[in-house]
Amino acid sequence: MSTTSEPDEVMLQARNVEFDWSRLPMHWIPGDPFTTHVLNVLHLLLPAGEEWFVETFKQALPYIEDEKLRDDVIGFIGQEAVHAGAHTGVLKHLQESGLDPTPFTDQMDWAFGKVLGSHPVTSLRDKNNLVERLALIAAIEHATAFLGDWVLNADGLDRAGVDPTMLDLLRWHGAEEVEHRSVAYETMRYFDKREVRRLRTLFIVAPMLVFMWIRGVRFLMAKDPLLADLPKYRRRPHMADWRASAKRGTLPEFRHLAVRMGRYLRRSYHPSQEGSTAQAVRYLASSPAAQAAAR
């Protein structure tokens, strides 16, 4: 192992990717529909969620005079836009395979587009709404950073024989989340350096994420055509299933999730503590989907 210190901050640019979902099986973790669908919840939440990030940051950009932060935000917006598009590709495939996600994704479009959606900033009250949305996103980005760090290091997924295209999507996305993990935090701080703004959002974001995940897994397992003949108990997710997957290393342990989410409460919190930029850059240089998009 080299003794050089590694770069922890890199310039951010969107990477183009190409995924071929045509051969993706429904249970892309072989023999494990539960874990497959836990991870599939990402495809239900992220397209609408990340488009909301893009719209919110586009609104914030004209107010940012710090050149370096501007450059970071421009790169961040592009990365999130490509992420949203890539996950939308999986949704199409699910639909074609007999699992119609639209009842759920329509609700996400409504929640992120209408309820949380941006209206033009024409007053200081509107601006406060914008800054609150930036703070909500910073809290969500903390979650995506440690989840990205988890997925890059989860050899349980390799051992489980996860479909390589899906594994690449999860790790490419996770690596870019690790790569840009400080942007949302720095942007929120640029507008509001107070802890009260930062901390209160955790009490909205953490319960929402938990609730949405449970709801998403229940929805997917109920609609999975391959599970249609199973008894009702087997078509529902259970805590014991999660614990079993965590033991195999295909999902993070509950305790791990709670501890890492809780780090957001520390006064000394900074996103740079939540993963390795060098590890992320290494993965991104080897991602088959990123190499495939090179013309």
Place this chain on the structure above:
Amino acid sequence: MTTGDFPADLRGRPRTDRAMRVIGTVLSHYLRAAERAEYKDAVAGHNPDRAMNLVVTGREVVAADDDVAAITLAARDGGELPVWHPGSHLDLHLPSGRRRQYSLCGDPRDRHSYRVAVRRIADGGGGSIEMHALQPGSPVTVRGPRNGFPFVGSGSALFVAGGIGITPIIAMVREAIRAGMDWQFVYCGRSRQTMPFLDEIAQWDQSRVFVRTDDEHGLPKPGELLQRATQGGAVYCCGPTPMLNTVRREFRECPATALHFERFGPPPITNGREFDVRLISDGSVVAVGADESLLTAVKKTRPDVAYSCQQGFCGTCKVRVLSGTPEHLETRLTPAEQQDHMLICVSRSAGEQLVLDI
């Protein structure tokens, strides 16, 4: 919120969704609470201006044909400069107002100076001529260093440098040597006269080095540049765009698994025509030149127009087309979206004028 505002039940029951009613109400109250207070600038965390006023402390010709100069910069008081890692570049503000980025080619362990190398291009934008005119004592304002091409070396690596692309690569190879990595290095150029740093490179383990020149070896044959890549290793490449495109294409057949290169800005425009764009917000008309993108032209009067990749794949710069026919040159929009939207970073106009919702 009234019932008409809520989405349908998730499981298709004939009512609005109860969970969404609760969540929607909670979230909209939360945001409305934020709107009850006005945003106050006093809470903002104003970031300090990161520009540094440096001074040129050295100037050295480093290629036999005299066209490449290595400029050394330091703080006026000789103080410590920000840390950088191989692959980083500096953003220089030249006396004329031009801004240019150059890769750092010195030693990261030297905390008191930065070194860049510039090839003089007679018919370029004038930046390199200005850089070559800098003398010891000249003041230069810089921003950075920033790293768009990080060296994250471990294991084995093949370094491929073309022309002035040697500047970030040489810092990486020195690092690889120091770390005891398994490295190989290919350095391409027109002729040995034009290539900087050959003296230093001659000191390295020559069994790992291949200096190839067009005049001696001819143009590289297919697969030649990546011949020395190892199974599972990394390739770091920096050089002219055609060389980079060749390496990216040939990488598919190569046993290495990771390809690192500096991702530059927008591609040059070929076969462009002039056209006009009318911006609906104030009716102003922007002229788009044959060799500039729609985005570049609009940014002159609308500096806050949104964009990101500038290559037509991320979709950030999507705008609604109100009139006129776009020429779509991107890879992101669906046919349905292309009916009334376009990506202004790469797409152009099929006709004389477009009217855009900007």
